[in-house]
Structures are given as structure tokens and as C-alpha cells.
Amino acid sequence: xxxxxxxxxxxxxxxxxxxxxxxxxxxxxxxxxxxxxxxxxxxxxxxxxxxxxxxxxxxxxxxxxxxxxxxxxxxxxxxxxxxxxxxxxxxxxxxxxxxxxxxxxxxxxxxxxxxxxxxxxxxxxxxxxxxxxxxxxxxxxxxxxxxxxxxxxxxxxxxxxxxxxxxxxxxxxxxxxxxxxxxxxxxxxxxxxxxxxxxxxxxxxxxxxxxxxxxxxxxxxxxxxxxxxxxxxxxxxxxxxxxxxxxxxxxxxxxxxxxxxxxxxxxxxxxxxxxxxxxxxxxxxxxxxx
Amino acid sequence: xxxxxxxxxxxxxxxxxxxxxxxxxxxxxxxxxxxxxxxxxxxxxxxxxxxxxxxxxxxxxxxxxxxxxxxxxxxxxxxxxxxxxxxxxxxxxxxxxxxxxxxxxxxxxxxxxxxxxxxxxxxxxxxxxxxxxxxxxxxxxxxxxxxxxxxxxxxxxxxxxxxxxxxxxxxxxxxxxxxxxxxxxxxxxxxxxxxxxxxxxxxxxxxxxxxxxxxxxxxxxxxxxxxxxxxxxxxxxxxxxxxxxxxxxxxxxxxxxxxxxxxxxxxxxxxxxxxxxxxxxxxxxxxxxxxxxxxxxxxxxxxxxxxxxxxxxxxxxxxxxxxxxxxxxxxxxxxxxxxxxxxxxxxxxxxxxxxxxxx
Numbered sequence: 001x002x003x004x005x006x007x008x009x010x011x012x013x014x015x016x017x018x019x020x021x022x023x024x025x026x027x028x029x030x031x032x033x034x035x036x037x038x039x040x041x042x043x044x045x046x047x048x049x050x051x052x053x054x055x056x057x058x059x060x061x062x063x064x065x066x067x068x069x070x071x072x073x074x075x076x077x078x079x080x081x082x083x084x085x086x087x088x089x090x091x092x093x094x095x096x097x098x099x100x101x102x103x104x105x106x107x108x109x110x111x112x113x114x115x116x117x118x119x120x121x122x123x124x125x126x127x128x129x130x131x132x133x134x135x136x137x138x139x140x141x142x143x144x145x146x147x148x149x150x151x152x153x154x155x156x157x158x159x160x161x162x163x164x165x166x167x168x169x170x171x172x173x174x175x176x177x178x179x180x181x182x183x184x185x186x187x188x189x190x191x192x193x194x195x196x197x198x199x200x201x202x203x204x205x206x207x208x209x210x211x212x213x214x215x216x217x218x219x220x221x222x223x224x225x226x227x228x229x230x231x232x233x234x235x236x237x238x239x240x241x242x243x244x245x246x247x248x249x250x251x252x253x254x255x256x257x258x259x260x261x262x263x264x265x266x267x268x269x270x271x272x273x274x275x276x277x278x279x280x281x282x283x284x285x286x287x288x289x290x
Numbered sequence: 291x292x293x294x295x296x297x298x299x300x301x302x303x304x305x306x307x308x309x310x311x312x313x314x315x316x317x318x319x320x321x322x323x324x325x326x327x328x329x330x331x332x333x334x335x336x337x338x339x340x341x342x343x344x345x346x347x348x349x350x351x352x353x354x355x356x357x358x359x360x361x362x363x364x365x366x367x368x369x370x371x372x373x374x375x376x377x378x379x380x381x382x383x384x385x386x387x388x389x390x391x392x393x394x395x396x397x398x399x400x401x402x403x404x405x406x407x408x409x410x411x412x413x414x415x416x417x418x419x420x421x422x423x424x425x426x427x428x429x430x431x432x433x434x435x436x437x438x439x440x441x442x443x444x445x446x447x448x449x450x451x452x453x454x455x456x457x458x459x460x461x462x463x464x465x466x467x468x469x470x471x472x473x474x475x476x477x478x479x480x481x482x483x484x485x486x487x488x489x490x491x492x493x494x495x496x497x498x499x500x501x502x503x504x505x506x507x508x509x510x511x512x513x514x515x516x517x518x519x520x521x522x523x524x525x526x527x528x529x530x531x532x533x534x535x536x537x538x539x540x541x542x543x544x545x546x547x548x549x550x551x552x553x554x555x556x557x558x559x560x561x562x563x564x565x566x567x568x569x570x571x572x573x574x575x576x577x578x579x580x581x582x583x584x585x586x587x588x589x590x591x592x593x594x595x596x597x598x599x600x601x602x603x604x605x606x607x608x609x610x611x612x613x614x615x616x617x618x619x620x621x622x623x624x625x626x627x628x629x630x631x632x633x634x635x636x637x638x639x640x641x642x643x644x645x646x647x648x649x
Contacts (some may be wrong), residue, residue, distance in 0.1 A: 184348050185381040187368040189442065190396040199383040199394075203428075 052261035062262065064237065065245040072241060073220040076105075076159045080216055081209065083160070084167025087202070091172055099155040117229025120158040122228070144231060155227045155239055158222060162226070163216060170212045173207035180225035206284070214277045218270060261278035291322030292359035292450050293324040294345065294483065299354035301340055307352065314340050316507045317354065321445055322500075323358075325481040329498035331488060333530070337507040338487045342453050347371045347484065358450050375453040376443040377461060380435035384428040391427050393440050408603060413441045416472060433461045440469065444476065451483040455528050458493065470497055503527045519573070520634075525641045528571045534601060534612040537550075537577065541570045543637060546646075549559045551607040558633040567641040574601065574612040576634035578619075585627025601605070625628070 035052055037045040056062055087105075098165045108116070124144050126132040135142040144154040168184035178200065186196045226245035227233065231246070233240035240248070246266065301315040310316060315337045315632060322328060326448065332336040343349040345356065347368035355364040365372055376394070383391050401409075414420045417437040422430075443452055454473075458466045460645045474497060477484050488494050494501050495515040503511045503518065503526070511523035522528035528536030532567050541548040546560040555570070579590070579602055588604040588611070600621065602613040606628065613628060614622055636643050 044489070112305040170291070179379065179381075181379060181381050182367075184346075185377060185439075185442075186332070187348065188346065188373065188375045188399040190369045190400070199385060203383075203385045205298075 031163055031260045031263050034256045035264055036257075038257050048081050048257065048268050052257045053265070056258055056261050056265065059258075061237075062245070065240055065242050068238075068240065069221060070240045072156070072223070073158055073217055076163070076220050077213060079156070079263060080164045080167050084164050084212065085205070085209070086173045087164065087168040088171035088175055089197070091168070093176070102169070105168055106167050108162050109169075111162070113225035116158065116162050118225040120154060120161075120226070120232045123153050130221055146235055151231045151235060151239050154230060158226055159220065159223070159228065163219070167209075167212045167216065170208040172207055174208040175201060178204045207281075210277070210281050210284070214274065215280075217277075218274065221270060221273075291360075292483070294322040294451065296320045296322075296359035297355050297357065299344065299351050299356060301337075301344060301349065301351045301353075308540075313352070314507055315344070315351075318509050320502075320512065322483070322485075325483055326486045327477045327484045327486065327497060327499045329486045329488060329501045330504060331491060331494040331530070332502050332504035333489055336504045338489075338504055339455055341504070342375075342455055342485065342487050344378065345451070346373050346375045346453055348375075351433035372446075372449055373451050373453060374423040374443040374446060374449045376439050376455065376457040378456045380432060380439045382430075382435045382438050384426075386427055387423065388414070388425050388427055388430075388438060388605055389423040391438050392423075392445055392456070395442060395446055409445055409447075413445050416444070416476070417441045417469075433465055436460050437469070440473075447480065449482060451485060454484065454486040456488055457486075458488075473497065491533075503530065505530075510638040521636060521643065522571065523643050525569065525571060525638050528573070528636075532575075533575055534574055536571045536573045537609075538569050538571045538610040539606070539609055540613070541568060543568055543570075548635070548637070550586075553607070553637070555586070556632045557635055557637070557646070561637055561644065561646040564637070564639050564644065569638045569641075571638055571643075572630050572634055576631040577611065577613045578629050578631075579604075579613050579615055579621060579625045580627050580629055581622070581624045582627060582629065585629045588626060588628050590626065605634075 036047065036049060038048045039045050039050075062093075091101045111119070123129045124132045124142075126136050126143055132142060132144075141147075142150050144151045182200050183196065186200060191199070222243055223241055224247070227239050227241060228244055228247075231239045233244045246259060246262055249255050249262065296318055298317055298319060299315070300317040301312050302313045304312050307313055322346045325458075330341060332338050335336070340349065344351050347363070347366060351364065355362050356369055357363065358371065385393065386394070389410055391622075392413050393406045396406045396409060404601055410423070411420070417440060419434065419437060419441070422434070427435065430438070440457060443454070447541075458469060461469060470493065473484070476482075486494070486497050488497075495518075499514065500512055500519055501515060502509055503524075505524065505526040511518060511527045513523070518527055518531050522531070522536060525536070525538050528538065541550045541551055541555070543549075543561045545559075548555040548557055550570075557570075579588075588606045590602055590604045592600040592603040593615075594603070599617055600615045602615055602621065604611055604613060611628070637646065638644070
């Protein structure tokens with residue numbers, strides 16, 4: 001059959017094109033535009049090429065922020081993933097308590113970021129906060145506004161409190177999909193509790209755990225609101241993570257050029273890591289199909 | 291290896307069973323011999339799997355006790371009972387190789403590596419998977435996985451019993467036949483007590499020395515395939531085993547005569563006063579269609595030729611009956627009467643067979 005050539009249909013794509021242009025392409029290109037120019041006000045711009053990129057890449061301030069960021073993500077993953085799995089393993093499998101647990105677990109996930117920040121900001125205050133005051137009364141020298149270590153502990157505990165539920169719920173869903181016969185067979189084979197976890201539960205949770213790690217990594221790598229509300233990035237720069245630094249640079253100092261270059265590289269890093277995850281996961285699926 | 295004793299055993303899934311209807315498994319007392327192959331046969335929901343899980347310890351019975359040999363194991367956990375069980379759907383450890391899967395029960399019990407290796411090789415040969423031993427179990431087909439499950443069930447030589455819970459459901463028909471034959475020969479070779487749950491009568495009758503027929507939470511008869519065929523202990527056994535099932539007809543019994551709608555049928559045994567619902571049961575194999583005036587009148591409705599023989603469906607005083615006519619027996623239009631072989635007629639009161647005295 002002869003194929004009809006009619007390109008008029010392309011016009012039907014126009015609305016989407018316009019929508020995507022205004023919501024994504026134009027803002028992104030504006031950032032790209034800023035990243036290669038400098039301005040002294042009056043809307044006058046000068047071409048500076050890759051200077052801003054060079055500056056950002058060699059900036060000690062950014063290196064430090066990146067270091068803190070990686071440390072933060074690594075610590076919360078190291079706590080939340082095992083803790084989430086542990087909680088999921090100990091949640092009741094069925095009955096009224098299973099529902100109660102699910103609701104309780106889901107609660108922190110429903111609280112908006114800045115509210116979580118405010119809760120912990122108040123909770124940890126030495127003068128009026130329940131936690132801060134109690135610790136002070138016990139003679140523990142705790143003050144997240146002055147001590148860098150205390151600030152880190154507060155921010156990490158807050159993130160664990162807020163997001164471990166997500167890992168636990170995903171792991172729980174993975175566990176619930178395991179047929180009872182597997183556990184029965186394991187009993188008959190006299191498998192130890194560890195062997196049941198290692199050879200039955202962990203393999204069945206593998207897929208959801210990868211998703212949990214990916215989500216928690218990306219979210220923690222982009223974290224802004226909660227630490228900003230609690231510590232404002234301080235004391236000093238102790239809890240200034242990449243996003244907080246970026247906002248300081250772009251809106252505090254109004255250094256649009258370096259901030260734009262920074263944003264683009266930030267975006268590329270997240271894209272790269274997500275791609276690595278995606279590849280690893282699809283390879284696992286392939287191995288499963290083989 | 292040990293004989294299995296079920297003593298006053300019953301189970302209900304409800305916490306406080308009130309009446310007998312609340313029991314998924316009604317009280318039973320049985321002794322199952324050491325080294326025999328039993329098949330638990332019955333329709334879905336009759337309590338077969340419940341009974342199996344009680345034997346393996348996955349389920350704790352509401353009442354009664356269970357003994358392996360002379361040891362009471364009612365309170366013993368599954369791990370302490372030393373039994374093997376194969377489930378309806380394949381259970382394999384995905385991340386392990388086929389070899390590790392087969393070796394797993396032995397490793398967990400701390401067997402010698404050399405013994406494990408030789409035993410795994412033997413089992414692999416039996417299930418025909420020698421060339422796939424190094425493969426990861428993940429991604430194998432359902433019947434390959436089920437073969438691994440079967441293999442894992444049989445890898446231990448010292449088990450008290452091997453339990454099978456409809457293990458061949460997911461297997462291809464031709465493979466089914468081969469595996470069943472293999473199980474049978476394995477049973478002969480090693481003499482394990484085997485308990486095989488199925489709802490397929492062919493599977494039960496070909497596999498087992500003794501078939502345990504279950505119906506509505508009760509064991510209605512335990513017997514060899516011949517006994518179940520020749521003398522069903524309950525109308526359900528007559529109906530469930532055989533194709534087509536036994537003809538069951540309401541009747542009045544007086545001595546060694548049965549009367550249906552006034553028509554007289556001679557019996558080979560005599561019976562006293564019978565209370566309750568009285569019926570006679572006779573298998574289609576022992577009913578013949580005839581032109582003989584001595585027979586009882588029937589209306590033949592349909593004749594099905596199933597190859598080896600023909601099944602005649604007929605109306606006998608308002609009740610449907612089936613008659614099996616041999617390939618060599620001609621069926622002609624004037625054959626509108628039936629005769630029953632007196633020695634093959636069973637008498638049932640409230641569905642249970644009663645034995646009479648000599649006529």
C-alpha cells in the first residue's frame with residue numbers, strides 16, 4: 001500500500017511543544033545563557049565562555065559543600081536502608097496491627113518539608129524544645145546552633161525520622177509479595193533465620209530496595225528545606241549542602257553566572273547517577289530473564 | 291522413617307469451634323504404616339492440605355496428637371520433625387545455583403561435603419538436570435523449578451516422611467507421567483513413607499499403595515485402589531473414584547432383596563432392619579444392558595463411545611444411571627432392560643456402607 005505523506009499532523013503536537021517550551025526548555029536555556037555570561041546590571045551581558053564553570057570546578061567552597069553533601073547522603077543511606085528493612089521485617093504481616101503500623105509509618109511522609117524542619121527546629125531548642133531542654137537538663141552539652149557536630153546529628157536524625165518510613169514501606173511491600181510456601185519450605189529445609197533473610201527475603205526485596213536507594217539518594221542529594229529551616233546551613237558552613245549553597249550564591253549574593261554554571265553541573269551529576277542506577281537495575285532484570 | 295499415628299486429631303481455623311461444621315478437619319484416628327505410599331485424594335477444600343500441614347508441623351492441630359513412631363511430635367516444630375515437603379507451586383532459592391538449591395537441606399544439617407556432592411549428583415540425574423547444575427535457579431521455567439523442588443524434597447535419605455502437596459500441577463502432561471513413575475520407583479528403592487496430596491484420581495491410583503479418600507473434612511475410606519473400586523465405603527468414594535462414578539439409587543431393603551419402585555433386585559447378602567436413608571450402589575461396570583425379560587426396565591437416553599467401551603446413559607425409575615457396555619457387546623434397540631450383578635451391589639445407610647450377613 002502506498003504510504004500517504006501528510007505533514008499537517010505535526011501541527012497537533014504544537015500545544016505540547018509550547019507547554020514543554022515554557023515549562024522546561026526556556027527556563028533551562030535561560031540558566032545555560034546565564035552560565036556563559038556576566039553582567040554588571042542594567043541588563044547588559046558580556047560573553048565569558050566557560051570561565052564560570054572553571055571557577056566553580058576549582059572553588060574550594062563548592063568542593064567543601066559537595067564533600068558535605070556526599071557525606072550526608074552516605075550517612076542517611078547507611079542508616080535508613082538497614083533500619084527500614086529491619087522495621088519492615090518486624091512489622092506484623094496481617095491483621096489490625098498491620099494497618100495501624102502502616103498508617104503510623106506513613107504519617108511522617110505526609111508532613112511538608114518545612115513543617116518537618118520547624119518541628120525539629122523547635123524540638124531541639126535548648127530553651128523551650130522538649131529534646132534540647134531534656135538533654136540540657138541531663139547535663140549533656142547539646143546546642144545545634146553553636147556546635148557543628150550537634151547540628152549534623154540533628155539534621156541526620158530529622159532525615160531518618162522523616163524518610164525511613166519510605167524505605168520501610170517499600171521493603172514491606174517487597175516482603176508481602178513472598179508466598180507463604182517459601183517460609184514453609186525454609187522451615188522444612190531447616191534454614192536458619194539468617195539464611196531465610198539472605199536467600200529468600202533479600203532476593204525478593206532486591207527490586208524495591210534499589211528503588212528505595214535511588215529515591216533516597218536523589219532526594220538527599222537535593223535536600224534543601226529541612227536543614228535550611230533548622231540550621232540555615234550553619235553553624236558557619238557546617239550544614240551548608242549543595243542546594244543551600246546554590247541558593248546563597250544565586251539569591252543571597254546574586255551571582256547569577258556562577259550559580260547557573262553550578263546548577264547545570266548539579267543537574268548533570270544527578271542525571272549521571274540516575275543513569276547508572278537505571279543501567280544497574282535493567283541489567284539485574286536481564287539477568288533474571290536469562 | 292516411622293509409622294505415623296493420628297490420634298483424635300481435628301483442626302478448626304476458628305479460635306472457638308462450636309459445632310462439628312466449624313472443623314476443617316473432623317476428628318480422626320488412623321495409623322499410617324511405615325514405608326508405604328499414601329495418596330490423599332479428595333476435592334478442593336476437603337481438608338487434604340490442612341492434614342498435610344499438620345503432619346509437617348506447619349499447622350498446630352486444635353485437638354488430638356500426632357506420633358512419628360512412638361514419639362509424640364504434636365508440639366515439635368517443623369524443623370525438629372525431619373520431614374520433607376514439596377509444595378504445589380515451585381519454591382526455589384532464586385539467587386542460588388541449581389546445585390546449591392539441591393544441597394541446601396543437607397548443608398543446613400551439616401552433612402559431609404563429599405556426601406553432599408554425591409547425593410546431589412544422584413538427585414540431579416533423577417530429575418534430569420545434571421547439565422544445569424551450575425546455573426542460577428532464577429529464570430528457569432516453572433517445571434524446571436518444580437523439578438528442583440522435588441529434588442530438594444528427596445535429597446535427604448533419613449527423613450521420616452516425604453509429603454507432596456499436588457506437586458505436579460504446574461508440570462507438562464508428558465513430564466508429569468515421567469516424574470510420577472520416577473517417584474514410584476524411588477519409593478520402591480528407598481522405602482520412604484510418602485504422602486501425596488492430589489485431587490486427580492488417576493494420579494492417586496497410579497502412585498499410591500493406599501489411597502486415603504477425604505470428603506468434607508473427614509477421611510471416608512483408606513484402601514488399596516482395588517478396595518476403593520470394589521467396595522466403596524461411602525457413596526462419595528463411589529462417586530469420586532471411577533469414570534463414570536457409581537450409580538446410587540434409593541431403595542428399600544428386605545432381607546436379601548432390594549426394592550426400587552416395587553421392582554425386585556436380588557442381593558448376595560442379607561440385611562436386618564435398616565434405619566435412615568437407604569440406598570444401593572453399583573458401579574456402571576457391573577450393570578448390563580439386556581433384552582432379557584428378567585431385567586428391570588430402563589429408558590436409554592444416550593450412548594457415548596469413549597474408545598475402549600461405551601457408556602450408556604439411561605433413566606431408571608426417574609434416576610439417571612450409567613452402564614458400561616464392552617466394545618464387543620452389541621447394543622440394539624430392543625435392549626431396554628438392565629441387570630445388576632448381585633455380588634457387586636453395596637448397601638448404604640446415610641451414605642455409609644453397611645455389611646450384611648450371608649444370605
